[in-house]
Amino acid sequence: xxxxxxxxxxxxxxxxxxxxxxxxxxxxxxxxxxxxxxxxxxxxxxxxxxxxxxxxxxxxxxxxxxxxxxxxxxxxxxxxxxxxxxxxxxxxxxxxxxxxxxxxxxxxxxxxxxxxxxxxxxxxxxxxxxxxxxxxxxxxxxxxxxxxxxxxxxxxxxxxxxxxxxxxxxxxxxxxxxxxxxxxxxxxxxxxxxxxxxxxxxxxxxxxxxxxxxxxxxxxxxxxxxxxxxxxxxxxxxxxxxxxxxxxxxxxxxxxxxxxxxxxxxxxxxxxxxxxxxxxxxxxxxxxxxxxxxxxxxxxxxxxxxxxxxxxxxxxxxxxxxxxxxxxxxxxxxxxxxxxxxxxxxxxxxxxxxxxxxxxxxxxxxxxxxxxxxxxxxxxxxxxxxxxxxxxxxxxxxxxxxxxxxx
Numbered sequence: 001x002x003x004x005x006x007x008x009x010x011x012x013x014x015x016x017x018x019x020x021x022x023x024x025x026x027x028x029x030x031x032x033x034x035x036x037x038x039x040x041x042x043x044x045x046x047x048x049x050x051x052x053x054x055x056x057x058x059x060x061x062x063x064x065x066x067x068x069x070x071x072x073x074x075x076x077x078x079x080x081x082x083x084x085x086x087x088x089x090x091x092x093x094x095x096x097x098x099x100x101x102x103x104x105x106x107x108x109x110x111x112x113x114x115x116x117x118x119x120x121x122x123x124x125x126x127x128x129x130x131x132x133x134x135x136x137x138x139x140x141x142x143x144x145x146x147x148x149x150x151x152x153x154x155x156x157x158x159x160x161x162x163x164x165x166x167x168x169x170x171x172x173x174x175x176x177x178x179x180x181x182x183x184x185x186x187x188x189x190x191x192x193x194x195x196x197x198x199x200x201x202x203x204x205x206x207x208x209x210x211x212x213x214x215x216x217x218x219x220x221x222x223x224x225x226x227x228x229x230x231x232x233x234x235x236x237x238x239x240x241x242x243x244x245x246x247x248x249x250x251x252x253x254x255x256x257x258x259x260x261x262x263x264x265x266x267x268x269x270x271x272x273x274x275x276x277x278x279x280x281x282x283x284x285x286x287x288x289x290x291x292x293x294x295x296x297x298x299x300x301x302x303x304x305x306x307x308x309x310x311x312x313x314x315x316x317x318x319x320x321x322x323x324x325x326x327x328x329x330x331x332x333x334x335x336x337x338x339x340x341x342x343x344x345x346x347x348x349x350x351x352x353x354x355x356x357x358x359x360x361x362x363x364x365x366x367x368x369x370x371x372x373x374x375x376x377x378x379x380x381x382x383x384x385x386x387x388x389x390x391x392x393x394x395x396x397x398x399x400x401x402x403x404x405x406x407x
Contacts, residue, residue, distance in 0.1 A: 069095070111162055232272040240262070
């Protein structure tokens with residue numbers, strides 16, 4: 001086991017923040033302006049929704065006088081969802097919100113990639129936890145972050161350690177991109193066949209008022225069972241921490257849901273309004289952030305902020321999911337509520353849909369099932385790669401495992 005020196009991080013880089021930008025300066029285009037949520041989205045491989053921008057001349061003025069993020073710098077989320085790092089690629093100009101993000105710049109003697117991974121390691125998280133203030137909304141202060149201590153190997157070893165971990169990250173990212181392409185191919189297949197009406201054999205089918213011969217025009221509630229959920233009492237510990245995954249909107253992160261943040265016991269299931277929904281049930285988030293869809297990849301219970309959707313006879317779960325995905329903007333447009341947007345059971349009665357012939361559903365399902373199976377395999381690969389990386393990371397950072405230094 002290699003022993004590394006414990007040093008103060010602020011001796012090897014500048015820990016600071018940005019110059020204040022006021023809300024009145026935001027624009028609809030220009031230089032991207034990052035808050036914590038953009039960093040969290042980037043870290044998780046998600047897309048950035050509702051982006052903010054600032055005027056280019058304002059950015060250039062700040063950059064000239066005070067500098068701006070450049071390749072080799074790091075940012076760290078510092079309010080709310082704290083401790084998420086971001087590597088500045090240097091591929092594009094952007095600025096960021098003071099207070100929300102902390103800026104690590106002018107690194108000297110510490111490798112940016114090594115620091116990026118160290119901040120994610122148990123050792124880094126333990127140091128960051130000492131910097132946390134606030135209970136309702138956790139936050140870091142720059143002064144506290146300047147007191148962080150880190151075990152720092154020689155810089156050449158730092159680069160090798162980062163390279164080992166990056167190998168896993170690159171494999172994960174490549175799989176993630178393949179998943180995105182596969183999801184897009186499934187979406188385009190549905191759109192081509194059932195929106196643009198260029199399904200196999202469409203040349204020989206008569207279409208009247210937008211409905212091909214042999215198809216039925218109906219509403220979403222007629223092609224699926226819309227089932228509700230519920231939450232056991234949170235103050236009864238016997239209801240929680242069991243073997244049953246408990247799906248909530250926070251778990252709707254992709255096409256498939258394998259695990260959930262919370263779990264309940266058999267007793268908890270018996271004391272709530274949720275059934276144990278089978279594998280391949282489609283969940284839709286119905287309150288707050290509405291319209292996210294995900295397949296359950298194992299039996300799960302569900303809270304009251306979602307609906308469980310099970311296709312009726314003659315409709316496959318693959319077709320149901322794809323139909324819902326194509327109609328999601330209709331659901332969002334009809335979501336209503338005094339405090340927050342919500343989908344209710346009656347919403348499904350107001351969403352129109354076309355049901356093709358059973359043979360066409362079967363043909364689509366066969367192709368979609370193949371695509372979804374590939375996504376499933378890649379997602380499982382990524383879970384295993386992530387587990388392997390996360391086991392390796394603390395051992396490399398602590399010196400328990402050493403790397404060979406390339407000459």
